[in-house]
Amino acid sequence: MIILALVWLIQDFFQVFVTRIILVPEIFLLAALYMLVSGPLHPRRVAGWMWYVFCGGVLWDLRWAAVPGMSGLLNVAALVAVYWIWDRTPAGGRSTALFAAVAGTVHLLSGAALYLAWPLPVQAAMRIFAIQQLLMIPALAILCAVYAFKASKAHV
Amino acid sequence: MAGKLNPILVNSLLALLCGLLLLWSSFAFPGPVRMLADKWGAALYVPELPALELRMLVQATGNWVMERKSLQDRNSELELENLALRTALQQAIAPQPIEAGEMIGGRVTLRYPDAWWKEIRIDRGARHGIRVGAPALSDGFIIGKVVRVGDDYAWVELVTSSSFLLAAVVDDTWDLGVINGDDRGNIWLLYTPPEKKFERGMIISTALVGDYLPPGIPIGKIWEEGEPRDGFMPQKVVSGAHLTQLYNVQILRTGDIRRAED
Numbered sequence: 351m352i353i354l355a356l357v358w359l360i361q362d363f364f365q366v367f368v369t370r371i372i373l374v375p376e377i378f379l380l381a382a383l384y385m386l387v388s389g390p391l392h393p394r395r396v397a398g399w400m401w402y403v404f405c406g407g408v409l410w411d412l413r414w415a416a417v418p419g420m421s422g423l424l425n426v427a428a429l430v431a432v433y434w435i436w437d438r439t440p441a442g443g444r445s446t447a448l449f450a451a452v453a454g455t456v457h458l459l460s461g462a463a464l465y466l467a468w469p470l471p472v473q474a475a476m477r478i479f480a481i482q483q484l485l486m487i488p489a490l491a492i493l494c495a496v497y498a499f500k501a502s503k504a505h506v
Numbered sequence: 507m508a509g510k511l512n513p514i515l516v517n518s519l520l521a522l523l524c525g526l527l528l529l530w531s532s533f534a535f536p537g538p539v540r541m542l543a544d545k546w547g548a549a550l551y552v553p554e555l556p557a558l559e560l561r562m563l564v565q566a567t568g569n570w571v572m573e574r575k576s577l578q579d580r581n582s583e584l585e586l587e588n589l590a591l592r593t594a595l596q597q598a599i600a601p602q603p604i605e606a607g608e609m610i611g612g613r614v615t616l617r618y619p620d621a622w623w624k625e626i627r628i629d630r631g632a633r634h635g636i637r638v639g640a641p642a643l644s645d646g647f648i649i650g651k652v653v654r655v656g657d658d659y660a661w662v663e664l665v666t667s668s669s670f671l672l673a674a675v676v677d678d679t680w681d682l683g684v685i686n687g688d689d690r691g692n693i694w695l696l697y698t699p700p701e702k703k704f705e706r707g708m709i710i711s712t713a714l715v716g717d718y719l720p721p722g723i724p725i726g727k728i729w730e731e732g733e734p735r736d737g738f739m740p741q742k743v744v745s746g747a748h749l750t751q752l753y754n755v756q757i758l759r760t761g762d763i764r765r766a767e768d
Contacts, residue, residue, distance in 0.1 A: 359553055362550065362554065362557075363554065363556070363557045364557070366554045366557035366558055366561065367557045367560060367561050368561075393512070393514050396513075396514050397513045397514055397516075397517040400514070400517050400521055401517065404524065404525065408525075408528060412542060412546045412547075413543070413546055413547060417533075417539075418529070418532055418539065419525040419526065419527070419528030419529035420529060422521070422524070422525045423521070423522065423525035426522070430514065430518055433514065
């Protein structure tokens with residue numbers, strides 16, 4: 351949880367740095383998803399992660415949107431979706447590529463839902479959304495590299 | 507399976523409920539929600555301070571770079587403008603070279619030893635368009651004027667001749683005088699006021715006082731003051747041309763000038 355709080359602060363740090371220019375990618379959500387899939391999928395543990403991401407989303411909205419609840423709900427939905435896919439995938443199929451695909455898709459859908467809620471002109475909102483999704487790629491690549499490294503160590 | 511999903515399902519529903527409640531409250535009670543947001547923002551002030559400072563630093567650096575680039579561009583523009591103006595000024599004040607089409611080149615065919623500083627004869631005459639009074643030049647400086655013309659020759663009276671008189675102007679001060687020789691190789695600028703101080707190297711050119719001579723043809727440079735005479739202070743002038751080694755001269759086609767003036 352402490353790591354997740356630090357990641358939240360890092361995302362907030364970046365958002366302060368580039369405020370009024372772009373939206374930073376949901377590093378907090380991606381990190382939470384990574385932490386979820388890199389450990390055992392016990393129901394109580396998953397439920398705990400659910401509240402972590404919910405609180406993180408609410409706090410993010412309080413800081414940047416002043417309409418708390420939206421990001422919290424999206425984070426919870428993303429976490430449940432990833433859990434659902436990961437839980438139904440055999441252990442042999444839980445590859446780095448699958449994590450990248452699932453996390454990337456969830457991030458994209460979460461961003462799209464927020465994009466639809468933004469009271470911005472379509473063109474400006476689309477530009478912000480596209481940049482956010484593009485910036486997500488390096489963050490996801492780092493998490494995938496860490497996941498792959500841990501997976502290779504576990505197999506050795 | 508159902509046992510595994512139950513806590514997740516319950517917590518999901520609870521989270522959904524809380525989320526919707528928060529969303530509803532942010533619209534129903536905007537005041538308290540804003541106050542909460544303000545307090546959360548204030549609590550984050552310290553952790554966000556480095557990012558804020560960094561952003562301001564980057565912005566200041568960007569502004570500085572932009573300002574510097576703008577100043578450099580402006581400086582380059584001004585330098586170019588300055589260069590253009592300087593070139594235009596130099597072209598305006600420099601003696602204008604006389605175009606080759608207005609000049610008639612001639613070779614010196616005779617120079618008597620006893621009239622060495624008085625006159626020379628050249629191999630161009632009336633047949634070539636030379637007229638009496640036309641100025642003769644060498645190396646771009648005036649050395650005399652045509653005094654007699656034959657069909658195929660002409661005599662040029664040199665500026666060092668004591669009978670040579672030519673209105674001239676000091677370019678730097680616009681003082682007028684008369685150029686006159688002394689038959690011994692010296693050139694004098696006569697009738698300059700004694701109280702006037704001229705500096706060595708000041709350029710002397712022809713003045714706009716005659717029909718035959720265009721103004722601005724350089725004659726030479728002031729060298730030193732002479733002896734006061736008749737209430738004036740003559741200035742010794744050094745010709746810009748090599749008067750001791752005159753082999754080729756150019757005669758200005760004066761008829762063209764008069765037509766142009768007409």
